[in-house]
């Protein structure tokens with residue numbers, strides 16, 4: 001489940017097994033690879049800066065905009081820099097590790113998660129990441145692109161990030177796909193026209209979102225499904241295809257995360273992608 005690479009230094013090397021490990025649904029884990037905070041950034045790592053409305057502070061490196069922050073101008077500027085550096089760090093890490101992904105890699109949001117997960121009240125079960133799920137975003141359809149995320153635990157007090165990892169994507173899909181109805185004709189166009197989604201929600205996105213919601217809603221499933229507990233210590237980095245790997249975050253505070261999108265054709269084995277697995281199961285082309 002974990003494919004560990006024990007680099008000490010900031011830069012990683014190319015690793016020809018890393019892509020295969022990720023695509024099989026493993027977590028590529030760097031126990032000794034930390035994103036370095038500057039001494040003046042240490043005081044910023046505090047839940048005080050989270051605005052209380054959003055789960056995370058999020059940064060769009062394309063537009064250089066920050067959301068969800070409650071700090072003053074100086075703090076906001078410093079957080080902006082920190083997140084920009086993390087976006088660069090994680091991009092460089094991924095490009096060095098798996099150069100064959102580089103050509104088609106799209107950078108998504110950077111997020112800084114300063115709120116303790118244990119005991120946090122989620123606004124709804126759909127937003128409750130302490131329940132096992134595969135990632136799918138209601139407002140941001142991927143049209144079949146993979147979601148690859150790079151995490152770094154930056155907790156200054158020795159606290160690990162505690163995850164559960166559930167069963168394989170094939171097993172998750174076997175349970176939840178039969179429960180999903182087709183979308184209402186015209187609904188994807190309407191959601192887009194109303195700007196509820198940023199682009200047209202494909203049938204693939206419809207299925208993934210209902211799988212995400214269905215898993216989180218089913219408490220019987222949550223309690224009975226096999227899972228493994230993993231504790232990621234501070235100053236460790238890990239990457240995982242979160243659209244494929246069933247995961248839940250149970251406890252921990254202070255995490256950086258960078259999202260990447262990747263078309264299935266650059267994978268070593270596109271057949272392992274949720275898109276191809278679901279297309280095989282439904283015998284339907286899921287993205288037009």
Ligand code: SIN
Nearest residue numbers: 113129161248249255
């Ligand atoms: C998630 O992606 O579901 C949460 C991961 C985390 O915040 O540790």
Ligand code: FE
Nearest residue numbers: 129134135242
């Ligand atoms: Fe998630």
